[in-house]
Amino acid sequence: xxxxxxxxxxxLLPILLGYLPLTLEMAGAGMLAALVLACLLAVVxxxxxxxxxxxxxLFISFFRGxxxxxxxxxxxxxxxxxLTFLVAINGITATILGLTLHFSAYMAESIRAxxxxxxxxxxxxxxxxxxxxxxxxxxxxxxxxTRVATPTLMNYFIDMIKATSLAFxxxxxxxxxxxxxxxxxxxxxxxxxxxxxIIYWVVVEILSWLQRxxxxxxxxxxxx
Amino acid sequence: xxxxxxxxxxxxxxxxxxxxxxxxxxxxIIVVIGPSGTGKSTLLRCINYLETPDAGRLxxxxxxxxxxxxxxxxxxxxxxxxxxxxxxxxxxANKTALDNICEGMxxxxxxxxxxxHARGRxxxxxxxxxxxxxxxPASLSGGQQQRVGIxxxxxxxxxxxxxxxxxxxxxxxxxxxxxxxxxxxxxERQTMIVVSHEMQFAREVADRVVFMDxxxxxxxxxxxxxxxxxxxxxxxxxxxxxxxxxxxV
Numbered sequence: 066x067x068x069x070x071x072x073x074x075x076x077l078l079p080i081l082l083g084y085l086p087l088t089l090e091m092a093g094a095g096m097l098a099a100l101v102l103a104c105l106l107a108v109v110x111x112x113x114x115x116x117x118x119x120x121x122x123l124f125i126s127f128f129r130g131x132x133x134x135x136x137x138x139x140x141x142x143x144x145x146x147x148l149t150f151l152v153a154i155n156g157i158t159a160t161i162l163g164l165t166l167h168f169s170a171y172m173a174e175s176i177r178a179x180x181x182x183x184x185x186x187x188x189x190x191x192x193x194x195x196x197x198x199x200x201x202x203x204x205x206x207x208x209x210x211t212r213v214a215t216p217t218l219m220n221y222f223i224d225m226i227k228a229t230s231l232a233f234x235x236x237x238x239x240x241x242x243x244x245x246x247x248x249x250x251x252x253x254x255x256x257x258x259x260x261x262x263i264i265y266w267v268v269v270e271i272l273s274w275l276q277r278x279x280x281x282x283x284x285x286x287x288x289x
Numbered sequence: 290x291x292x293x294x295x296x297x298x299x300x301x302x303x304x305x306x307x308x309x310x311x312x313x314x315x316x317x318i319i320v321v322i323g324p325s326g327t328g329k330s331t332l333l334r335c336i337n338y339l340e341t342p343d344a345g346r347l348x349x350x351x352x353x354x355x356x357x358x359x360x361x362x363x364x365x366x367x368x369x370x371x372x373x374x375x376x377x378x379x380x381x382a383n384k385t386a387l388d389n390i391c392e393g394m395x396x397x398x399x400x401x402x403x404x405x406h407a408r409g410r411x412x413x414x415x416x417x418x419x420x421x422x423x424x425x426p427a428s429l430s431g432g433q434q435q436r437v438g439i440x441x442x443x444x445x446x447x448x449x450x451x452x453x454x455x456x457x458x459x460x461x462x463x464x465x466x467x468x469x470x471x472x473x474x475x476x477e478r479q480t481m482i483v484v485s486h487e488m489q490f491a492r493e494v495a496d497r498v499v500f501m502d503x504x505x506x507x508x509x510x511x512x513x514x515x516x517x518x519x520x521x522x523x524x525x526x527x528x529x530x531x532x533x534x535x536x537x538v
Contacts, residue, residue, distance in 0.1 A: 186379035190438075193337050193373035194393035194445050195365055204396060208383045286383055286425040 074256050077247055081264060084243040089268075091157060091239065092226040095164030099225075100218070102165060103172035108202070110177045121173070128170035134231055137163040141235045156235035164228060168221050175217040179210035212283040219276040223269050230265075240264065290314060291336075291449050291480065296345035296356070298328070298335055305331050306504035309345070313449065316478035320491035320512075323501035324527060329484045332501070333451045336482070337371045338364045350448045369397060372442035376454045378434040380426040380441075386433075387413060387422040390440045397445075409444065416440045416470055432463025436470055443474070450474070452483040492516055492537050500524045 106125065109117045128136065141159040145152045154162075183206045191201040233242035240261060248257035291313040298305040305328040313319055321329050334340040335356075336347065342356040349370040354363045380389050387409050394405040413419050416436040426434055435455060442450045452471070456464045468490050474481065475494045485491065491498050492512045499509040500519075508521045516537065519525045 184379075184382065186375060186377055187381055189339050190373070190375060190379035190381065190441075191392075193339060193368060193371075194441065195369035195397040196393070197365065200396050204392065205381050205383070212383075286385075287427050 069259075070253055070256050073251065073253050074260050077257060077260055080247065081240060081243055081260060084238065084240045085264065085268070087157075087237075088226065088229045088240045091160055091164065091229045091232060092222065095161050095168065095225055095229075096222050098161070098165040099169040099172055099221075102169035103176050106169060106173035107176035107180060110173065111180050125170040125173055128167050129174075133163065133167045133228055134234065136167055137231055137235060156232060156237035159235055160229065160232040160237060164225055167228075168225055172218060172221055175221075176210065176214050179214035180206055182213055183209045212287075215283060216276065216280060219272065219279070223272055226268060226272075227265060290348065290350070291482075292346075292348040292353075293332075293336065294346040294348070296332070296335055296347070297343045298331055298340060299343050304504065309506060311499065311506065313480060313482065315448075316480055318475045318479075318481050318483070318494055318496050319499055320483045320485055320495040320497075321499045321501055322485065322488070322491060322527075322531075323507075327501050328504045329501050330453050333373075333453050333482060333484050336449075336451055337373050338367055339373070369445070370448045372445040372447035372450045374435070374438050374442050374450060374452045374455050376458050378426070378431070378438045378458075380434055380437055382426055385423045385425055386418060386429065386437045386440075389426070389437050390444045393441065393445050412440045412443050415443070415473075417466075430463060431459045432466045435459060435463070435467045439467070439470055439474070443479075449480045449482060452481060452485065454484055454486065456485065456487060486531070488516070488531060488535060489537050500527065502527065 106121045109121045112118075137159065140163050141154065141156065145154060187205055187209075188201060191205045196204070229239060230241035232239050233245060236242075238246065244257050244261040248254045251257065291311075293309055293311045296309040297307045309332060311319075321332070323329055331340055335342040336349075338359070345356050347354055347356055347367065349367060352363075352366055352370060354367065359367075381392060384392060387406065390412050391402075391405040391409040394400045394408060395402060400408070410419070410422065413422055416439060418433060418436055418440070421429060421433060421437075426437070429437065439450075439455070455471070456467050459467060464487075468487060471481075471483070471490070472494055483490075483495075495512050497509055498512045498515045500507050500515065500521075500523075502523050508515065508519060508524045515524070516528065516532075519528055
């Protein structure tokens, strides 16, 4: 019977942790870009901007309707054949691009719902004192929508961290890719992938803890 | 001077009111009464462009505009000269009492934060909520929230404050403190149009009471005349019904 090789796992830990920054960087960059894009999409959807609204709906429909892995392959292997200037795109950039587009589609819908959920009478109150639409959005609606959307957005961020593991299929040596290589040379697949799973798990748990603290902070204004 | 000339509002094929004329002098207090669903609130909301009127002319101070051809800039200018107090308070849930009052001064009037806060604290004192400056709306009683709502309107330094049934959503125990504040404003000759079912308040505070029914101004006059000697049969019927339940003392 195979006994868990703890010494091997302990030795592997620092090696794998060395790849964690790349994983977090891809997720962090993807999250920031996705947030910006999602906010734009959400505002277009809420205000039903003519023309743009239809485009936003098409965008959201496509990126929610197709698997992330298919999108990544499409960007990395497919698109450069048509748009030749993309030949130089590297796996990391393609991953960040894919994560951004994919997750912004989901995030746009939860931001939109949060915006629509802000009490309509507050909108009227802001307009009644002479605020412009932009001021109303920035000062009244978005701060409240942020509070509502934060838990879901954090969940998407957690999802995104785990989804960076797909970058390995584009030839990027990140946490997952490194694990695969190490396991292939030691043949200790169980130990290697168990360790990778634990690393992802711990990162996600830390984030969940941060999420709870953040939510507490955001809810301060609403306590009776 | 505030003047409404030929103000008309339709929702689709339904005409809420047509050709409404109403004029107020600076410092005048008008209370609009009448059965529910006769367009009183809609009329008030038209003055602030929360509803878009379909035809007519609105004049507030030296700003006069044809409502059918109002630009976005006209509407903003109009809103800066009028302030609104909502039935359900409509306070900004993400802002403290002080910040609710200061928001317009900072964002719309461009005051510095320090100036706005100084004025905001004066207003808090006038509405009797100095100790609630840093309280969020969710922690305030209905009466306190509505006083902040009135404070927010006071901060706008508007030519006229429009009150849309300001006590209708309140528990009875909070009605008096809100009416007392409104009386106080009336004594300072703050121009106001109040849509209300508070007949006692109308009687005591209004310079003029306007009776509306089915989208029309049926009758208007000083409260003493309108309440004791209404001319139109519809006014008589309405007052009989309302005053039988809540006699004016």
